[in-house]
Structure formats: C-alpha cells, structure tokens
Amino acid sequence: MLELLKQMAEITAVSGKEGVLRDLIIEQIKPFAEYEIDPLGNLLVRKKGRRKAKNKVMLAAHMDEVGIIVTYAEKSGFLRFATVGGIDPKVLIGREVVFENGTRGVTGLSPVHLLKDSEKDAVPEISSLYIDIGAENDEQALSAVPLGTRGTFREKFEYFGDGLIAGRALDDRIGVALMVDIIRSEIEYDLHFAFTVQEEVGARGAAAAAFSVAPDYAIVLEATTAADIIDVPEHRTVCALKNGPAVSFMDHSTVYPMELYDLAMKVAKDNGIKAQPKAAVAGGNDAGSIHKSGKGVKAITLSVPCRYIHSQNCVAAVQDMESARALAEKLAAELANA
Amino acid sequence: MDIKNILEKLISSKGVSGNEALAANTAAEILADYMPTEIQSSGNVVGFLDGEGPIIMLEAHLDQIGLIVTDIDKSGFIRFAKCGGADMRVLPAADVTIVGKDGVEIDGIVISTPPHLAKDEDKKKFKQIEDLAIDVGLCYEDALKVIRPGDRVTYKKAFGSLMNNRLYGTSFDDRAGVAAVLKAVDLLKGQKLNCKLCVLFAALEETTGGGAAVGAFAHQPDESISVDVSFAESPGVPEHKTGKLGSGAMIGIAPTLDDEISGKLIKIARTKKIKYQTEVMGGQTSTNADKISVAGRGVKTGLISIPLRNMHSAVEVLQLDDVEAVAQLLAEYVLSKGVM
Structure with missing residues (x-):
C-alpha cells in the first residue's frame, strides 16, 4: 500500500483530470478483477470472492485531489x-x-x-x-x-515522525490504496469497487457510479480531518491519529444509518481492530451522493484520520491505514452476507 | 564555475542566524580554492588575497532567516520564535527542518488549524507566531531526545527551475550574494590585481548585523562592497519600490553609501556593457553595508543587490543572469582598483 502511495504521489489528478491516476490503478488491478470506465471517468471494478454475495456491496474511494x-x-x-x-x-x-x-x-x-x-x-x-x-x-x-x-x-511522500506519513493528496489516495490492496488480495464474497471522479467539487462522480452499480450497501473509504494538535480542546479534535479509522454517524452531506455505524464499531471490536467515532458533524464525501442514488443505498464512511488535510502536508498514521483496511474487509464481508 | 551548481550547493547547507556553521563550511570550502580562507570565532568566513595596494572587501551574508525553538510541549509539538524576519503568512502547513542536537536534521510541519475550528474573524487573520507550533510526529520523550530549546529551524530546502533562466528556492537571501562573490573571485583568478582582496561572508545579518561589524573592524578594508538581495517587481508591490528581474545588478545609491563607489559602479557597468539598474534609498539600506560603513574608523562602502521576488519565503525567485551580472560587475570593479 505504501509503495503505491509513493507512486501515486508523483501524479497530478485534480478534479476532472483523473486519467493518469486511473491508468495507474488499472495497471495495478488488471490481473485481479474485471473493470469498466463510465462516461464520467469513474473506474468501476468487479471482483469475485470465494463465495457469492447475498447483498451487493460497493466500496468507494475518490481519485481526484484538490x-x-x-x-x-x-x-x-x-x-x-x-x-x-x-x-x-x-x-x-x-x-x-x-x-x-x-x-x-x-x-x-x-x-x-x-x-x-x-x-x-x-x-x-x-x-x-x-x-x-x-x-x-x-x-x-x-x-x-x-x-x-x-x-x-508539489509532489511529496515521506515517512514522518513515529510511524506517520506526510504528503499531499493523502485525501483520498489512502482510500484508493486501500481498495487496490483489497482487490489484489483474495476475498471472501464478491465485491464491487468504485474509484470515483470529481469528489472535491461536489461528490459528482459517485452519483453516477452508484447509479450504475446499484449496490445494497456502500462503504466509503476516505481521509478526514484530525485536529489532534496542540491547543485544540479534545472535544474539537474530530478524531486522532493512531486510534484507527473514524466511523461517521453524520456529516454535512449524509445522515448515516445508525445500524451501520453500530455494526462497524462492533465488527472492529469483535476483531480487535482499532476504530473511533468521527466525533463531529463536519465535512462531506461521496456517501452524500451514494445514499441518495437510485432507490437508495445504505452507506457508511470509514476515514483514516489526517492532519492538515487539503494542504501540501497531509499527515496520517500507517497503523490507521492498516486498521482501516482490516475493518473495511471484515465489514464488507459482513454486509455481503447480511 | 557554474553559478547554478554553486547556488544549489550553498542553499543545501543550513545556516540560520547565529548557527551558520554548516553554511560556513560549504562557502569556505569553495573559497579556499582561490585564497587562504578561515572560519573565524565570530562565525564569519574570511578569505584574504595579499598583494600591493588598498584592501578591497567584497561582502555577502551567510545566514538565512528562520525560527528558533523555544519550548518542547508535553504534547510533543515544538514552540518557536522568529530568528530574523520570518513571514508568518507562509508558515501554516509549511515544511521545515529543525537542526537538532549534533546537527541531526529533523523534518517538521508547521501546524495549520482546520477551517472548521476557526471562527469567522480567525479565518481572515493568520495566527501569531506564539500560537503556532511545529509537528514533528514524535511524543514528548522522543522529541526531547533530539530537539532542545535554541535549535534553529529553516524552511525545508526547495530548489527548481522556472522559465527564462529563473529559479525558485530557499535562502537565495543571501546565498545568491555569496554565489555572486564566489563567481567574481573565480573571474579574477589568474588576473593581476593592484589591490589586496578580502572576502567576507558574514554571520548574523538577519538578526544583529554583528558579523559584518566585527568582520569589517578586524580587516579594516579601504573600501567594501556588499552584495545582498532586494525587492523585484510583483503584483501588489509598488513599481517605484522594486527592481526588475533580468534587468541586471541593482546599484545602490543612498546617503549612507559612498557616492564615488556608486558612481564608479555605474560607469563600469556602462563601459563594460553589464546590465544594471539603480536602487535609490533615502537613508540606511537595511543591509550589512550599514554596519560596515561605520566599522572602526569608517569604511567607504558600496552596495549591489540582486532582484528577488517573495523575499523571506521558501520560494524566493531570481534570474541567474542578474547574479552573473553582479559577479561581472564586482570583478571589473576590483580590476579597476576601486576608487582609491
């Protein structure tokens, strides 16, 4: 995952111009799954699992950057x-x-x-x-x-401090890297993946992607603001590095079903995976478009905490990426078989 | 001598005011190829080429602006103060390097508060220096092992090419001046000089000016020319306060500078067809020329500046032709034996 993040750090993929990054992703996943590119430029991927899924589950991460x-x-x-x-x-x-x-x-x-x-x-x-x-x-x-x-x-991907990484556009290259890693591995149930365009200008790609895939459930993999820095009172930090992925109950574009929030937290606990609530109603992401798509989709967001997001120096913890990957995979399997 | 290579070498060695050792080593190593050179206890680098005639000194400052660690917070974040005229507008989320114990370099990032935490009035204002901190990604105990109060902090090195032989990078103020002086010395190599040549790369310009003061006193030159950077034109800056990139060496004219030197520099630039522009100031020059001219019994002093955009940011911009022009002008001036 880290090697891929490093490779992606060299690519410029501002909203509406995601093509070069998409080519790199295709190169990474081609031997492991089927894929198509939709009219907006979303990359839609189907991956067979060991077993057939009862429910259609879609994971989503956006390719574009600010x-x-x-x-x-x-x-x-x-x-x-x-x-x-x-x-x-x-x-x-x-x-x-x-x-x-x-x-x-x-x-x-x-x-x-x-x-x-x-x-x-x-x-x-x-x-x-x-x-x-x-x-x-x-x-x-x-x-x-x-x-x-x-x-x-400018391009940057560096290891930083104690177990951290720093670079631009970790929002949402982290989500992209997690999905690529899952696609390249063996999975339990069939899954769908959407690498979306134009998230940063209104979660537009995800609307079309969700319509085409028409999933029952969606898991959005994101990076979100962590304000666990000096002088910020603890109740304003939103989430903190090294506490695992932040699970959303509400943000500015989505009111998440509490049963999915509870399930995500339970799956984390049962499997010994670190997770934390996203303890603020702030921001928005592809879930905002996905949950309103077609006849409606139950969506949840797992975000890797990220300091100084939307700057040249996003800072995230490697262990949170690992926790997010583990939780995404377990939760997807749970939903596929629910 | 390839001036771009020299410049990159010079900016790669850190030297925030009062802690110029790394920059001094690099500059001294290059200068030593041309003349006996030493790093003095003041932090200055001094080279001296003996000969017949008056002492002409060429000066540029070694140090760069930066920050200085004031406290390591229990949270592991690092508090700091300015060390020279750092610009707080470029600090949020900036890459910095802390030169810690034993010269170990530690990457840091200046904190940036997420907009959702800012009140409307805070969104329109930058935080004051005392409310900022550096994130080094370490806990208190680990940070203490490598960082201590007093450690200097610089912008992380940036260096790149733009169009029209222009470059961007950190600490061109005043490593570009040091590069110009070194290039001048290179141009003079093997030429017969009718003077003694003293080169001073001064410490502490951005804070106290102490390096130039003691350097000029110690060597008591008959005349001296300082090379520093000055403002180049850019949007929002009054045209009458700036020079132009690519229009050559900015020859200073000011009450505190020696008029005869300024005049001779202009004359040489004209006759030798070296690109130049003039920079007129009403009083002191805010460069080491102010300190050198009153050192000891006083020194006739001139000033040549290199036009520079975005001064004191991590992305200062200059045009190499201007640095070359300054080097040529300095060399011709020395060959002409100055005004003595």
Whole structure:
C-alpha cells in the first residue's frame, strides 16, 4: 500500500483530470478483477470472492485531489487561478506548484518588509493570489500553461515522525490504496469497487457510479480531518491519529444509518481492530451522493484520520491505514452476507 | 564555475542566524580554492588575497532567516520564535527542518488549524507566531531526545527551475550574494590585481548585523562592497519600490553609501556593457553595508543587490543572469582598483 502511495504521489489528478491516476490503478488491478470506465471517468471494478454475495456491496474511494485551475494570465506573465475543491488560502501562499503538464511555478506574495502592520496577518482572498512560472509576459505564460490547466502542490511522500506519513493528496489516495490492496488480495464474497471522479467539487462522480452499480450497501473509504494538535480542546479534535479509522454517524452531506455505524464499531471490536467515532458533524464525501442514488443505498464512511488535510502536508498514521483496511474487509464481508 | 551548481550547493547547507556553521563550511570550502580562507570565532568566513595596494572587501551574508525553538510541549509539538524576519503568512502547513542536537536534521510541519475550528474573524487573520507550533510526529520523550530549546529551524530546502533562466528556492537571501562573490573571485583568478582582496561572508545579518561589524573592524578594508538581495517587481508591490528581474545588478545609491563607489559602479557597468539598474534609498539600506560603513574608523562602502521576488519565503525567485551580472560587475570593479 505504501509503495503505491509513493507512486501515486508523483501524479497530478485534480478534479476532472483523473486519467493518469486511473491508468495507474488499472495497471495495478488488471490481473485481479474485471473493470469498466463510465462516461464520467469513474473506474468501476468487479471482483469475485470465494463465495457469492447475498447483498451487493460497493466500496468507494475518490481519485481526484484538490488543486487550482488557471483562469487568466496577466500582461506581466503572472497567472491567476481559481481553487478546485476547498483550499484554505492560508496554506496556499509561498508554495511550490506543479501543473498537470509538468510545468513548475510558485505562489507569490508581497515581501513582508513592504507591508503595513495591519497587512502582515491579513489572509488574502484567493482572487488576489498569483502563480509565477518565470514568464515575462502573458503570451509566454499561456504557451506553457494554457487556460484551464490544472495544478496542485508539489509532489511529496515521506515517512514522518513515529510511524506517520506526510504528503499531499493523502485525501483520498489512502482510500484508493486501500481498495487496490483489497482487490489484489483474495476475498471472501464478491465485491464491487468504485474509484470515483470529481469528489472535491461536489461528490459528482459517485452519483453516477452508484447509479450504475446499484449496490445494497456502500462503504466509503476516505481521509478526514484530525485536529489532534496542540491547543485544540479534545472535544474539537474530530478524531486522532493512531486510534484507527473514524466511523461517521453524520456529516454535512449524509445522515448515516445508525445500524451501520453500530455494526462497524462492533465488527472492529469483535476483531480487535482499532476504530473511533468521527466525533463531529463536519465535512462531506461521496456517501452524500451514494445514499441518495437510485432507490437508495445504505452507506457508511470509514476515514483514516489526517492532519492538515487539503494542504501540501497531509499527515496520517500507517497503523490507521492498516486498521482501516482490516475493518473495511471484515465489514464488507459482513454486509455481503447480511 | 557554474553559478547554478554553486547556488544549489550553498542553499543545501543550513545556516540560520547565529548557527551558520554548516553554511560556513560549504562557502569556505569553495573559497579556499582561490585564497587562504578561515572560519573565524565570530562565525564569519574570511578569505584574504595579499598583494600591493588598498584592501578591497567584497561582502555577502551567510545566514538565512528562520525560527528558533523555544519550548518542547508535553504534547510533543515544538514552540518557536522568529530568528530574523520570518513571514508568518507562509508558515501554516509549511515544511521545515529543525537542526537538532549534533546537527541531526529533523523534518517538521508547521501546524495549520482546520477551517472548521476557526471562527469567522480567525479565518481572515493568520495566527501569531506564539500560537503556532511545529509537528514533528514524535511524543514528548522522543522529541526531547533530539530537539532542545535554541535549535534553529529553516524552511525545508526547495530548489527548481522556472522559465527564462529563473529559479525558485530557499535562502537565495543571501546565498545568491555569496554565489555572486564566489563567481567574481573565480573571474579574477589568474588576473593581476593592484589591490589586496578580502572576502567576507558574514554571520548574523538577519538578526544583529554583528558579523559584518566585527568582520569589517578586524580587516579594516579601504573600501567594501556588499552584495545582498532586494525587492523585484510583483503584483501588489509598488513599481517605484522594486527592481526588475533580468534587468541586471541593482546599484545602490543612498546617503549612507559612498557616492564615488556608486558612481564608479555605474560607469563600469556602462563601459563594460553589464546590465544594471539603480536602487535609490533615502537613508540606511537595511543591509550589512550599514554596519560596515561605520566599522572602526569608517569604511567607504558600496552596495549591489540582486532582484528577488517573495523575499523571506521558501520560494524566493531570481534570474541567474542578474547574479552573473553582479559577479561581472564586482570583478571589473576590483580590476579597476576601486576608487582609491
């Protein structure tokens, strides 16, 4: 799983441009399952288990990552952009940027020396930020990076501290890596998998994927905010690293069936797998689209806790990935045979 | 000498103000190929090439801005203060390196509070330095083993190429100045000089200016030229306060600088067709030139700057042609025996 995460860290797959990542996933799973690509670009996979499933269970993880899209070039050669997905402007200033075509740039800022005191701690609007690729004028800039080109934080995947990993887009490359790993292994019951597009711009791919697969149950594998950092009171941390996957009961896009929440926690306990509640009503993910699809789908989300999510440095614990993988597999088997 | 290679080598060695040893070793090693060189107790690197005539000193500062560890919290997170003019706007979720005990480097990430925890008014403001911390992914006991208060912290090294011979990276302020001086020394190799040449790579510019003050006093040059970086044009910055990338060496003109030196630099740039632009300041220059000019009995001092965008961030941007132009101008100036 970690080797695959490292490989994926080299790939830029901002929403709507997930193709390169999808190709890598296909290469990984091809010998182990059947697959198809739907009109939106979702990768839908069927994997045979040792036994036939009573219920259709779909696992889902999104391929896309947050980033930026180029909207305008100044005469002076600087590029203006919009964010794709939610990026806090606070983590976007003075950063290396890599575009999908390999061009590099940096997000610029006025030198702190020339700022008035009142400006020194003011967070700028995204619309006032710009990217410098070294171009001398708009023509040069656009020949290297045409309008609509997507970019994101520079590549990174590193082991960090004690048993942690750090890098960009662990949301949701972690979910992708977990699913690929399950597909490459032997499983108990038949399962469906959706590697989705456009999650970061409104969980759009998942809506189409869930319609096509029409599962009875869905397990969304995600990364979610962990605020277990200094100065944050414990009741505001949402979840903490090294306590296992966070199981959702409600977020901003889904009210989860409590029987699935209870079942996930029970399966974790019965199998000695670490798990924790996602102790906040915050965020949203593909489950928001999936549970409303077709005649309705019972969905649950298992998220690997991740600090500084949607920045160039997401931080997650390797042991939480392992726990999430174990819980996802056991829970899927349970639901398939329910 | 390939100036891009030299620059990358120089920025790869860390040296936050007051703890310049790694950067000093790298700079001294290169300089020693050209002249007798020593690292002094002040932290300065000094090279001296004896000869006939006045002493001309070329100076650039070795140190870089950064942070300094103030406390290791029971949670394992590291509290810090600024060490030089670090910009808090670039800190959330930034990659940093702590140079810990025995020079061991530890990766860290500055914390960034998730937006869902921020009140509306907090969303519009960056946190103050004292409310930030560094995540090293270690528990208190393990962090204590490798980190102690006083350890310096830098942005993690970044280095890459942009269009038009431009580069981005960390600590071009002032390793680009050091690179320009080294390149000038390289250009002078084998040439007959009618002066003594002193090279000073000064410690402590970003905090106290102490390195330049004691360095200039110790060697009491007849004249000195400092090389530092200055602001290059970018959106939102007034044009009259900035130079332009690619328009060459920025020759300083200021009440605190020696007018004769400024004039001669301009004359040389014109006759030798070296790209230059002028930078006029109304008082002090906020560079080591301010310290050197009043060292000992006083030193005639000039200033040449390299235009730089995003100063004091991890992604400073420069154009290599400008660094080359500064090197050429310095070399021609020394060959002309200055103004003495």
